[in-house]
Amino acid sequence: MSEYAIEMLHITKRFPGIIANDDVTLQLRKGEIHALLGENGAGKSTLMSVLFGLYQAEEGEIRKDGKVVHITSPNVANDLGIGMVHQHFKLVECFTVLDNIILGVETTKGPFLEKSEARKKVMALSEKYGLQVDPDAKIEDITVGMQQRTEILKMLYRDNEILIFDEPTAVLTPQEIEELMAIMKNLAAEGKSILFISHKLNEILEVSDRCSVLRKGKYIGTVNTKDSTAESLSAMMVGRNVNFHVEKQPCHPGDTVLSVRHMSVASKAHKKMAVNDVSLDVRAGEIVCIAGIDGNGQTEFVYGLSGLEPLAGGTISLNGKDITKASIRQKSVGGMSHIPEDRHKHGLVLDYSLEDNIILQNYFEPRFTKHGFLRRKAIREHAEKLIEQYDVRSGQGPITTARSMSGGNQQKAIVAREIDREPELLIAVQPTRGLDVGAIEYIHKQIVAQRDAGKAVLLVSLELDEVMDVSDRILVMYEGEIVGEFDPKTTTVEELGLYMAGAKRKEM
Ligand SMILES: Nc1ncnc2c1ncn2[C@@H]1O[C@H](COP(=O)(O)OP(=O)(O)OP(=O)(O)O)[C@@H](O)[C@H]1O
Ligand SMILES: [Mg+2]
Structure with a gap:
């Protein structure tokens, strides 16, 4: 018997303009948690x-339990007991949670779907692993956290024994991450073998047995996690030392840029308001952060601000001008930039090229349009400048289709576009989600530079480290209200935690 559940030997995979995997070898032991960094x-x-x-790799071979296998499709992978939670979920938006989990492996009774057994199994798994879901909710109405849990249940429902988690924690709250770590340890203890991708070094250090590192498509090496530190891993990964702390000078706030009064936004999921009578100001030259546990109205608050959802009440003004009823274009032209929470849904047109994505909100400006025609040369030059500046990596540069880019590079492209527009107000929702430590360092510097240039920044983040490190002022949101x-x-993180959990509240 081989000691390895899976061996990927000398794998090479090319895409137009890039060798994505260049002679990579990865060996997954049975029952281990193996991180990929x-x-x-x-x-x-x-x-x-x-x-x-x-x-399909162009070169190399895959062995399962020592035997060569040809994994020609996900169905074959499934038959071999390999399951995967994708970086960007692959769920059917208009189906329920339960229907997504059983999709493809439905049981039937005569011509009809027989779902009661499936429901029982799903609920049992959900109970056993603490993966809370509402089986009857539609995917489009639930938080990304619950979508994630749906994906994991889908994998467990199929009784897979080799589990691939591609950045599962990027979209989870700190509490959910703790839970997921415990779940992964349980699964490994039950004998399942796990491949775990994360950019968060503390997670890798906490949960994995071994860690393999790739750099620009090449295999760098595999280390035992217990012999590693955050510094040693990041140096192995980027080839230099990374500064984990954000350097910044004291802030000098100026005039109020964003002023929100008594804003309410209705909830899609329940009768209560998702955002309930929220008032706040963001001044020029300061970074105000909204902290909170996911699902406490932060998303809807930003939707209300940016115009993605209508307001149920209240007013918004930008630089003293009432923009409550302004269109999204008017807001954007008026100086509002928005790095959205969901990069696929609201950040990019996935089938457009990178360069077209970069000019989405200002293609009509004279520098990009003449007599109704796009000035392709100017657009290309502009895209090339941002790609260079923000180190957006892809196979074919400006003409790369956004869909084919890696998740972190899609995020970098959005951040580049939104910051480059030099907005009066930058709304950044989870701006470093899915970025590697080097890129996070860079993006944080850019956000601080915006603030130092006198811009107002509204940061919404679930990561307390980021909240504490980057912001000048913190507002905690709980059940749709600002509670402190x-x-x-x-x-301290502990104090914030109490407010985020609703255990305490300040009179505002
Ligand atoms: N379907 C595709 N077509 C063309 N190029 C692709 C495709 N998929 C990936 N690539 C390219 O291959 C390279 C590796 O991408 P991959 O998604 O594997 O990166 P990653 O390590 O997962 O990064 P991230 O941490 O950002 O998710 C990238 O440069 C990407 O642009
Ligand atoms: Mg990826």
Whole structure:
């Protein structure tokens, strides 16, 4: 018997303009949690997609329990007991949670679907692993956290024994991450073998037995996690030391840029307001952060601000001008930039090229349009400038289809576009989600530079490290209301936690 559940030997996978995996070898032991680490675009998702049968490698072979296998499709992978939770979920939006979980493996009774057994099994798994879902909710109405849990249940429902998690924690709250870590440890203890991709070094250090590192498509090495530190891993990954702390000077706030009064936004899921009578100001030259546990109205608040959802009440003004009823274009032209929470749904047109995505909100400006025609040369030059500046990596530069880019590089493209527009107000929702440590360092510097240039920044983040490190003022949101204001210099993560959980509340 081989000691390895899976061996990927000398795998090479090419895409137009790039070798995504260049002679990569990865050996997964039975019952281990094996982390895969590498910069954005290093080739991690590609390697996992080869294992899951989504792509065919040009060179190399895969062995399962020592025997060569040909994984020509995800169905073959499934038959071999390999399951995958994708970086960008692959759920049917208009189906329920339960229907998504059983999709493809439905049981039938005569011509009819027989779902009661399936429901029981799903609920049992959900109970056993603490994966809370509402089986009857539609995917489009639930939080990304619950979508994630749906994906995991889908994998467990199929009794897979080799589990691939591609950045499962990027979209989870700190509490959910703790739960997921425990779930993964349980699964490994039950004998399942796990491949785990994450950019968060503390997670890798906490949960994995071994860690393999890729850099620009090449295999760098495999280390035992217990002999590693965050510094040693990041140096292995980016080839230099990374500064984990955000350097910034004290802030000097100026005039109010954003002023929100008594804003309410209706909830899609229940009768209560998702955002209930929220008032806040963001001044020029400061970074105000809305902290909170996912699902406490932050998403809807930003939807209300940016115009993605109508307001149920209240007013918004930008630089003293009432924009409550302004269109999204008017807001954008008026100086509002928005790095959205869901990069696929609201950030990019996936089938457009990178360069067209970069000019989405300002293609009509004279520098990009003449007599109704796009000035392709100017657009290309502009895209090339941002690609260079923000180190957006892809196979074919400006003409790369957004869909084919790695998740982190899609995010970098959005951040580049939104910051480059030099907005008066930058709304950044989870701006570093899915980015590698080097890219996070860079994006944080850019956000601080915006604030130092006198812009107002509204940051919405679930990551307390980011909240504490980057912001000048912290507002905690709980059940649709602001329940406290804090100075990051004097508060602690524990204090914030109490307010985020609803255990305490300040009179505002
Ligand atoms: N379907 C595809 N077509 C063309 N190029 C692709 C495709 N999939 C991936 N690539 C390219 O291969 C490279 C590796 O991408 P991959 O998604 O594997 O990176 P990653 O390590 O998962 O990065 P991230 O941390 O950002 O998710 C990238 O440069 C990407 O642009
Ligand atoms: Mg990836």
